[in-house]
Amino acid sequence: MDTEAVRARANDLPTKPGVYQFERGDAVLYVGKAVDLRDRVRSYADPRGERIRRMVARAERIDFSVTETETQALLLEANLVKRFQPKYNVRLKDDKSYPLVQLTDHEFPRIEITRDPDDAATVFGPYTNKGRVETAVKALRETFGVRGCSDYKFAGRDRPCLDYEVGLCTAPCVGEIDAESYLGDVDSVRRFLDGETGVLADPMRAAMEAAAGEQEFERAANLRDRLAAVESFHEGGAAAVQGEAREARVEVLGVAVEGADATVARLVSEDGKLVDRERHRVTAPEASEVSRLLSAFLPQFYAERDLPDAVLLQERPSDPDVLDWLEREGTAVRVPGAGREATLVDLALKNARRQTGRRDECAALAAELGIDAADRIEGFDVSHAQGKAVVGSDVCFVDGDESKADYRRKKLADENDDYANMRRLVRWRAERAVAGRDDRPDPDLLLIDGGEGQLNAALEALEETGWDVPAVGLAKAEERVVAPDRAYDWPSDADHLRLLQRVRDEAHRFAVAYHQQVRDAVSTTLDDLPGVGPELRRRLLRRFGSVEGVRNASEAELADVEGVGPATAATIAARL
Known part of the structure; x- marks a missing residue:
């Protein structure tokens, strides 16, 4: 777009808060926020900086969305x-x-909380506190009966569902309410979401007072707490943390910039104790200042995460809107110069700088395999005992580190077939991804614990579901990486091979641990044996693998298990 095109488009925009997008074809080149959309977009007619100049020149059009407040923008x-x-x-x-x-x-409109709204829907938000949103939406449904069910559940019913029975819906699906009355209730919901808090708060307050008058004190207290959430719905977040200990939770962010990439290390301190640490990758269009990176990182990172009481940083964010938002949410921002807090910031910086080597091994792996990236790898393994208590693991590594929040596990049908079990496990993951039912992003690479047979089983599952993700196998015996079209013999000390080995070993550990948990939880004939309690049963199953293994063991082998004396060994052998 040239200067005149930008000015002409700016003149069409409102003078309200909102978000604008520079677009080319189907791609979004840049997203920005503005207190005044018209004034902010007009400034791009004379862009400052070569990067912005290139972006404007490439753009073909400018789209925008109006918001109610600067925070929403x-x-x-x-x-x-x-x-x-x-x-x-x-x-x-x-x-x-x-x-x-x-x-x-x-x-008959439905109400729902979403991250990916329908194009034709009326959308409100975004909001910072999901718990408060869930409380408000439930209160809206209890008060006005607006449905929350899927189209599939709504269609073709001949009687109301459970939502009607518990007072969450007025059942327009079966004509329990006429269309005009239902749309009137929807309008009340819309008015509340537009900012008219009293539409919902007034009937809730009346219900609370009625419950108290009838001495239903537990219900009255519950309504009081929900009313507080409803009344703070359109406000900042400070009301939601009243009564909590001052700065019980402090988070520390350290940023290390590496060219067009950066790593943000996060330390979490609760009541003065360091309880968690993690690292996150940030991609910038070009080398960026720490203050600018923090301005982008903070609102993106704390999406659907609870804000702490305080954030410690090496520099203050450059965007004053971010600082204003954190202040409204009740989060203090500090750049400590000395003392324990400064030591924590230094520790976060050291953690951020440690990531460089891990990033290199991910890039090397991607280059060796000929794929776009290997920053996010999911590893799969299956564990069972002769086809019994079959389970699968799905572990995740991000930038070479374990991301345990993204680990998943799955019970599988009992079958003594490693290939069928692996196909079933990968198909389960793929179907969830394709249907949008998995809340994790798609990985760059799947690693299958096993050789060509297990890999082929996984590839069949990917082809059947249409999930397009690269996959390789790694068998423990030969430590050879198997791809669909070839095998790789890498040096044993290659960093990218060691990365895959870490993923494979962690998938195996996670699967075995879950298998033991499932197996030990199953009631067996050992439960009925005198002298065999839960702990001894677990020892026997770990030692011999299954009840059948215990049955086939000699008395001497049984007596060799800790806690099994000669008399108990004889009892077990005789009974089994």
């Missing part, structure tokens, strides 16, 4: 950056986003 910008990953924005490699509330464009 800040949060919507974070959501859209997460969704579109624009080339010219600072981007956190994370799939979290702030919740929205939508009223769908149906004959």
Whole structure:
């Protein structure tokens, strides 16, 4: 776009808060927020900096969305950056986003909390506190009976569902309420979401007072707590943390910039004790200042995460809107110069700088395999005892480190067939991904614990479901990486091989641990034996693998297990 095209488009925009997008074809090049959309977009007619100049020149059009407040503009910008990953924005490699509330464009609209709203829906938000949103939406449904069910559940019913029975819906699906009355209730919901808090708060307060008058004190207290959440729904977040200990939770962020990439290390301190640490990758369009990276990172990262009481940083964010938002949410921002807090910031910086080597091994692995990236790897393994208590593991590594929050596990049908079990496990993951039912982003690479047979089983599952993700296998015996079209013999000390080995070993550990948990939880004939309690039963099953293994063991072998004396060994042998 040239200067005149930008000015002409700016003149068409409102003078309200909102978000604007520079677009080319189907791609979003840049997302920005504005207090005044018209004034902010007009400034791009004379862009400052070569990077912005290139972006404007490449753009073909400018789209926009109006928001009610500047805070909503800040949060919507974070959501859209997460969704579109624009080339010219600072981007956190994370799939979290702030919740929205939508009223769908149906004959009988439904209300739901979503991150990906329908194009034709009326959308409200985004909001910073998902718990408060869930409380408000439930209260709206209890008060006005607006449905929350899927189209599939709504269609073709001949009697009301459980939501009607518990007072969450007025059952328009079977004509328990006429269309005009239902749409009137929907309008009340819309008025509340537009900011008219009394539409919902007034009937809730009346119900609370009635419950107290009838001495239903537990119900009155519950309504009081929900009313507080409803009344703070359109406010900042400070009301939600009243009564909590001052700065019980402090989070520390350290940023290390490496060219167009950066790593943000996060330390979590609760009541003065360091309880967690993790690292996150941030991609910037070019080398960026720490203050600018923090301005982008903070709203993107705390999407659907609880804000702490305080955040300690090495520099203050450059965007004053971010600082204003944190202040409204009740989060203090400090740049400590000395003392324990400064030591924590230094520790976070050291953690951030440690990531460089791990990033290199991910890049080397991607280059060796000929794939776009290997920053996010999921590893799969199956564990069972002769086809019994079959389970599968799905572990995740991000930038070479375990991401345990993204670990998953799955019970599988009992079958003594490693290939069929692996096919079933990968198909389960793939179907969830394709249907959008898995809340994790798609990985760059799947690693299968096993050789060609297990890999082929996994590839069949991928082909059947249409999930397009690269996959390789790694068998423990030969430590050879098997791809669909070839095998790789890498040096045993190659960093990228060691990365895959870490993923494979962790998948194996996680699967075995879950298998033992499932197996030990199953009631067996050992439960009925005198002298055999839960702990001894677990020892026997770990030693011999199954009840059949215990049955086949000699008395001497049984007596060799800790806690089994000669008399108990004789009893077990005789009974089994």
